[in-house]
Amino acid sequence: MSIISDYQKGWALRYLREAQEELIAAQKKPYMAPSLIVEAVKKAQAAIYYSLGDPASIETIVHQTIHKKQLAKNPVLKCLVEIERTIQEVAQTAENQREKALKWADDLIRTAKDIVQLFTGEQLD
Secondary structure (H helix, E strand, O other): OOOOOHHHHHHHHHHHHHHHHHHHHHHHOHHHHHHHHHHHHHHHHHHHHHHHOOHHHHHHHHHHHHHOOOOOOOHHHHHHHHHHHHHHHHHHHOOOOHHHHHHHHHHHHHHHHHHHHHHHOOOOO
């Protein structure tokens, strides 16, 4: 049973699929890998945000927490802050350490898949 609307569910699943496709493309096209890797992790993050509720509000809360350098006490917010920091690291690493960035992106997409599956009720392979 899904605890989110069909609209949110549809976007979460779409972004997750696109993230996976971007990562596959990054592995096949090394010359385009840096931008594809960054797009993949951003889409994975969007999938998570849509599965949790209103993406714009969630993004604002995460960025405010990071900007204020607050320690997130809420475990969900803590996870979202860590995902944002990972995305920032991937963006900085993708250019010169492609394999490391690919690994981080793959891990983040797997995490997104687990979260989306939990909140949408969809069985994802």
